[in-house]
Amino acid sequence: MDAAHHAHDVVIMGGGLAGLTLALQLRQRFPDIDVVVLERRSHPVPHATHKVGESSVEIGAHYFDTVLGLKPHMQAAQLRKFGFRFFFSEGRRDIDQVTEIGASRYLSVPSYQIDRGIFENYLAEEATRQGVRFIDSATVRRIDLAEDSREPHCIEWSDGGQTHAIRSRWLVDACGRAGMLKRKLGLQQANAHECNAVWFRIGERIPVDDWSDDPQWRTRCEPQSRWLSTNHLVGAGYWVWLIPLASGSHSVGIVADPRLHPLDRMDSFERAMDWLQTWQPRLYDALDDKRHLLQDFAFLRNFSYGCKQVFSGRRWALTGEAGLFLDPFYSPGSDFIAVGNTYICDLVAHDRAGHALEARAQLYDQIYHSFYESTLALYTDQYPLFGDPEVLPAKVIWDYTYYWGVLAQIFFQQRLTDLAVLGSLRDELQHCQRLNLAAQAFFRAWSAVSHRRNPAVMLDQAALPWFAELNRSLNDRLDDEAFKHRMRQSAERLATLAGEMLARATRDHPELEGGALAALLARAPAAAAAGTGPRLFETG
Incomplete structure (x- = not known):
């Protein structure tokens, strides 16, 4: 039957990271499903392709290597990340004489530095091998959404010379910031986080481990491979990322609050280099003689945004940046792809089983947006500190602790779509969310009076036994009761941690008031309010 008349099961507009992983997830869950991916770019794309989103964290990494079964590719063709690492190196060349945050060894659960060109080429090949119809050089021209639950959606697309029509029961927008469905349906939504980013790639490794000759500094980590970390060079109002790619390139980005570091100071490679010379001179030194190795440069103004709705009972959905985008700090992009795609797959499953969709789609949309709001709080007005x-x-x-203890536990334990269990934990989850909002406000107040001492020490996260165990615990397999207990433990741990932070900060700054955080802790168990339990940066 001609494609103009045959209704496919799912058409995905966009064959980047979000669209291709969704196609694979659908095919793996439903071997008979008919999936078409329409991708605007021609394939294969170049290695070190020019995209943000090269660093994954635990949820996204688990989605790629375990949920989708791509571990052989991740281990052989990508780089295992040596965690996050932070240096308070503003205006400094002596990287070994400033405070460093990071782990001295790999923790249990892997994450990856992802060369998006290599990965997306592989995903397209793998999707095709698994029966997905992947059409590249395809530009979507028109979308007509079905008015009736029995009718398919209609999509018109062109390949440069000819226009084609295709029909589908489900339509998923994964076309990134173009947001075709978002624009069509008026779903655009601003948020309170205004921030800009510039980034570029250099065709050579940046050897962070060689930035000091001090043997004590160099041997703090085993392996001595800081270059494999997502290295953050931080200062008031900004951070600079250093991300290695498997192709041999190194990605450099500057992400800044425009109130402190306006975009027009860094919106070209030369201006970005001038900016680095002032604010991060050690990196400037490392890049100055590599200017001829520049591969690309881009910037994004006000990159963070929300979306009024991402899942619909009318058999459409948005995933990845077509829906919403938070911030590259902590690399949540692939996490939200993993969560969103899992919800889409479950909605498709309910539709295939003949169940009504509207109520479930609304619930998934509410949960997804609650994750978004909780994560957005990590960034909004936080860049000055x-x-x-x-x-x-x-x-x-x-x-x-909030990420590994709450959202990551829900994902790793496959509870995203378990509405009964999540409903039974509503009070605990809401308390964690309130604690997080109050803690973020407290950090701002604390930083306003902080002495900002910057000693030459490494704050070794791997030396915190409870912290390393929290990471390892993601690999546990829990039944319903054990999962509920785990989530209640997470709520108690956050309260305990908040109590200690409050006690430490007010001990150093008696004038500092605890505000909403103190009020929440006053209603917490006595142990949490007293600050017993896990200790910040205290090993043992």
Whole structure:
């Protein structure tokens, strides 16, 4: 039957990271499903292709290597990430004389530095091998959404010379910031996080480990491979990323609050280099004689945005940047792809089983947006404290604990679509969310009075037994009751951690008030309010 008349099961507009992983997930869950991917670019794309989103964290990494079964590719063709690493190196060349945050060894659960060109070429080949119809050089021209639940959606696309029509029961927008469905349906939504980014790639490794000859500094880590980390060079109002790629290139990005570092100071390679010479001179030194190795340069103004709705009972959905985008700090992009794609697959499953969709789609949309709001709080108005060597380490520990203890547990334990279990934990999850909002406000207040001392020490996350165990615990397999217990433990751990942070900060700054955080802790168990339990940066 001609494609103009045959209705496919799913058409995905966009064959980048979000669209191709969704196609694979659908095919793996439903071997008979008919999936078409329409991709605007011609394939194969260049290695080190010019995209943000090269660093994955635990949810995204688990989605790629375990949920989708791509571990052989991730281990052989990508780089295992040596965690996040932070240096308070503003205006400094002596990288070994500033505070460093990071782990001295690999933790249990892997994450990856992803060369998007290599990965997306592989995903397209793998999707085709698994029966997905992948059409590149395809530009979508028109979308007509079905008015009736029995009718298919209609999509018109062209390949440069001819226009084609295709029909589908499900339509998924994965076309990135073009957001075709978002624009068509008026779903655009701004948020309160205004931030800009510039980034470029250099065709050679940046050997961070060689930035000091001090043997004590060099041997802090085993392996001595800081270059494999997502290295952050931080200062008030900005951070600079260094991300290695398997193709041999190194990605460099500057992400900044425009109130402190306007975009017009860094919106070309030459201006970005001038900016680095002032604010991160050690990196400038490393790049100055590599200017001829520049591969590309781009910038994004006000990159963060929301979306009024991403899942619909009318058999459409948005995934990846077609829906919403938070911030590259902590690399949540692939996490939200993993979560969104899992919800889309489950909605397709319910539709194939003949069940009504509207109520479930609304619930998934609410849960997805609650994850978005919780994560957005990590960034909104927080950039000024990024240069604070006293407060940012506490924030990083808190943010990881919240991430590994709540959202990552839900994903790793395959509970995203378990509405009964999540409903039974509503009070605990809402309490964690309130604690996080209050903690983020407290970090801002704390940084306003901080002494910002910057000693030459490494704050070794791997030396915190409870922290390393929290990471390892993601690999556990829990039944319903054990999962509920785990989530209640997470809520208690966050309260305990918040109590200690509050006690430490007010001990150093008696004038500092705890605000909403203190009020929440006053209603917490006595142990949490007293700050017993896990200790920030205390090993044992």
